[in-house]
Structure formats: C-alpha cells, structure tokens
Amino acid sequence: MVEKNFPNAIVDRVKGILMKPKAEWSVIDGETTSVAEIYKSYILPLAAIGPVATLFHSLVFGHGAFGITYRPSFLSAISTAIVSYLATLIIVYLLALLIDFLAPKFGATANRDKAFKIAAYSATAGWVAAIFNLVPGLGMLSLLGLYSVYLLYTGLPILMKAPEDKSIAYTAVIVVSAAVAGFILSAIMAPLMLLFAGGASTLDDDSRIAGTVSVPGVGSLDLGKLEEAGEKLAAASEKAQNGDASPATPPAQLLELLPTSLSGGLDRSGFETNGGSVAGIGGSAAEATYGTGENKITLEITDLGGVAGLAALGGALNIESEKQSGTVQEKTGKVDGRMTTERYDSSNRRGRYSVIFADRFNVEAKGKVDSIDELKAAVAAIDLKTMESLAE
Numbered sequence: 001m002v003e004k005n006f007p008n009a010i011v012d013r014v015k016g017i018l019m020k021p022k023a024e025w026s027v028i029d030g031e032t033t034s035v036a037e038i039y040k041s042y043i044l045p046l047a048a049i050g051p052v053a054t055l056f057h058s059l060v061f062g063h064g065a066f067g068i069t070y071r072p073s074f075l076s077a078i079s080t081a082i083v084s085y086l087a088t089l090i091i092v093y094l095l096a097l098l099i100d101f102l103a104p105k106f107g108a109t110a111n112r113d114k115a116f117k118i119a120a121y122s123a124t125a126g127w128v129a130a131i132f133n134l135v136p137g138l139g140m141l142s143l144l145g146l147y148s149v150y151l152l153y154t155g156l157p158i159l160m161k162a163p164e165d166k167s168i169a170y171t172a173v174i175v176v177s178a179a180v181a182g183f184i185l186s187a188i189m190a191p192l193m194l195l196f197a198g199g200a201s202t203l204d205d206d207s208r209i210a211g212t213v214s215v216p217g218v219g220s221l222d223l224g225k226l227e228e229a230g231e232k233l234a235a236a237s238e239k240a241q242n243g244d245a246s247p248a249t250p251p252a253q254l255l256e257l258l259p260t261s262l263s264g265g266l267d268r269s270g271f272e273t274n275g276g277s278v279a280g281i282g283g284s285a286a287e288a289t290y291g292t293g294e295n296k297i298t299l300e301i302t303d304l305g306g307v308a309g310l311a312a313l314g315g316a317l318n319i320e321s322e323k324q325s326g327t328v329q330e331k332t333g334k335v336d337g338r339m340t341t342e343r344y345d346s347s348n349r350r351g352r353y354s355v356i357f358a359d360r361f362n363v364e365a366k367g368k369v370d371s372i373d374e375l376k377a378a379v380a381a382i383d384l385k386t387m388e389s390l391a392e
Contacts, residue, residue: 010042017124021151025158028117035113038120039089047088047123050130051081095119095178099160102177106170108162118159122152149175249303249390254286258299259381264374266291290367290378294349297367297378301387303360329372344372351375358388 016024033041058080093116100115102108125147153171156162162170251273261267271288287300322331327347333340335355344351353375354364365378 021154025155029159035116046127049127051085055081092119106166108160114159118155248284251284251286254301257383258288262290262378299378300364302362
C-alpha cells in the first residue's frame with residue numbers, strides 16, 4: 001500500500017476494506033508493511049477524522065440540550081481533540097496486543113504484525129463514519145462505524161487463521177475487552193484533558209443545535225468531495241509530521257478585520273482576543289460586542305489554524321435542512337459554496353448566524369436583533385476578502 005501515492009493509497013484501501021473486505025484482507029495478508037509505516041500512512045490521518053470533526057462541531061455549533069447550548073473555549077476544544085486523538089493511537093496498539101494474546105485460546109495463530117493489521121484496518125469504518133459528527137443531527141449516523149465489528153470478524157480467519165466456528169466468539173471477546181480497555185484508558189486520560197483545557201467556557205441561552213450516498217431527510221454525502229477531503233487530510237497530516245503546519249492568524253490581526261461599528265448605529269462597546277497551541281497545533285479568535293441592552297450583537301472570527309484544511313471534510317456533506325417550531329426558525333445549508341447555519345427566535349429576538357470561509361475561518365454573529373438579516377449584515381461588514389486571502 002505504501003508504495004503508491006500517499007493520498008490515493010488511503011482512498012483505495014478505505015474503498016477496498018469497506019466494499020470488499022474479504023478480498024482486501026487477503027491482499028493485506030500478503031503485505032509486509034511495518035507497524036511504523038501503517039501508523040504513518042494510514043492510522044495517523046484517518047484516526048484524526050473523529051477528533052477533528054468533533055472539534056469543528058464544538059467550535060461552530062456548540063453542544064445543545066434542553067434549550068441550552070454549551071460552547072467550549074478554543075483551547076479547551078482543541079485540547080480535548082488532541083487527547084482523544086492520542087488515546088485512539090494508543091488503543092489501536094493495545095487492541096493489537098489483545099488480538100495476538102487471545103489468538104491461541106481460539107485456535108488461531110499468534111502473530112503480532114498481523115494482529116496490528118487487524119486492529120488498524122478493522123477500525124476504518126468507525127474512523128470514516130466519524131465524519132458525520134461535523135453537522136448537527138448527523139451524529140447518530142456515526143453508529144455506522146459499528147461495521148468495524150464485521151470487518152474484525154472477516155479479518156480474523158484470514159490474517160490470524162482463526163477457525164470459522166470460533167471466529168464469532170473470538171470477535172466477541174475482543175470487542176468486549178476493547179470496550180473495557182477503552183473505558184479504563186478514558187478514565188486515565190481524563191486528568192490530562194483537564195490539565196490542557198484551562199480556558200473558560202460559555203453558556204448561551206439560545207439553543208443551536210465520482211457519486212453520492214443519500215441520507216433521507218438530511219442531504220447527501222458527495223464521494224468525490226470526500227476523496228478530495230481525504231487528500232487534504234493526508235497532506236495536512238504530512239505537514240504536521242514535518243512541522244510545517246500552517247500557523248494561526250495572530251489574534252490582533254483578526255481583531256483588525258472586525259468593524260468599529262455596525263449598521264443601525266451599533267458602535268463597538270468591547271472586544272476580546274485569544275489564541276494558543278497544543279502539541280504544535282494552534283488557533284486564534286477575536287470577537288467584538290456592538291450596542292447594549294435590547295439591541296446587541298457579538299461578532300466573532302475563529303481561525304482553525306493548523307487543522308484548517310481538515311474543515312474541507314464538511315464540503316463532502318451536501319446538507320440542506322430547514323425547519324420552524326413555533327417562533328423559532330432554523331436553516332442549515334450552503335450559500336455560495338460555504339457551509340452556513342442560522343437560527344432566529346422572534347419571541348425573544350435572539351438569533352445566530354455563522355459561515356465557514358476558505359475551509360478555515362468560522363465567522364459568527366449572534367445577539368438580540370429585530371431580524372436574522374441584521375446578523376447577516378454584521379457578517380458581511382467584515383473585510384471578507386482580506387480574511388480569505390490569509391488562508392492562501
């Protein structure tokens with residue numbers, strides 16, 4: 001696999017293991033790829049999908065329940081993503097050790113290298129399905145990752161030479177043991193997550209929640225764009241490994257992009273900037289508040305910095321969603337090719353409008369206004385051309 005072009009090799013392996021698992025396992029069985037090569041060429045980029053999707057979702061949409069939206073600080077969100085990523089890398093290796101250890105007990109042949117291949121490639125479905133965490137309402141579709149259990153089941157007889165009549169029991173013991181190990185590892189790494197995640201969080205009182213694969217009632221997954229995003233993902237991973245990840249825009253420079261006043265006589269009454277990095281991956285943000293009392297808007301720019309290109313994963317999702325519940329109107333979709341979300345409650349005049357620019361910058365306007373159009377105008381008041389040029 002590794003002799004081929006890096007991004008194409010990942011795409012071909014993903015297609016093969018998901019669509020024709022038994023045939024692909026036979027190919028894998030004959031490969032001499034080392035553990036280090038599999039980590040570098042396959043696990044590192046694919047295992048990043050889940051943490052990055054969750055990071056992106058947290059910063060753009062927040063996490064809502066019971067009418068309250070929780071939005072973690074940038075540093076908290078990225079720290080959580082990084083710790084989660086590291087935990088995934090560790091779990092793959094521990095799973096390989098477990099598969100190898102259990103092999104003789106189920107009549108299989110112990111082989112550490114092949115056990116690692118099983119652990120790495122059977123996880124493919126879960127990693128790819130994690131892309132659905134990007135958009136509100138699609139998180140449940142990440143359950144499609146349970147297909148990884150079937151991949152594990154089909155791989156054991158081919159690579160570990162497990163007898164067919166014992167493969168189900170072998171698979172079941174691995175899955176249960178892995179779940180317990182994952183729970184224990186999460187408990188161990190939780191303090192590390194809290195250590196890195198210093199930074200305030202905020203609570204908002206308005207909730208916000210080649211071909212295509214259709215998702216009824218939601219939209220579709222563009223396979224061509226998914227492949228393109230996979231190439232960007234691989235390139236971003238390679239840059240990160242070489243220490244060439246794009247730096248985030250300095251917070252002060254983001255602040256300069258925010259206007260001193262908005263239409264309707266709303267002058268800037270305050271501002272805040274912040275930035276930071278963890279494990280060499282950084283980001284920055286700047287926000288300004290306009291007006292007071294009954295007419296107030298907060299305008300914010302967040303730069304995803306070194307993981308910016310990974311936001312391209314969202315481009316593979318063609319989401320068109322619109323609904324109204326009482327006085328609340330919500331809409332999610334693409335406007336001029338950019339992922340856009342809006343929400344407005346006419347009963348309390350609270351709304352939120354956000355747009356992703358250049359697969360890197362999230363621009364959001366929120367507050368108490370007479371219509372969603374005022375929030376759209378606030379976003380348009382930013383020097384958008386200059387902002388997008390920073391991503392080039």
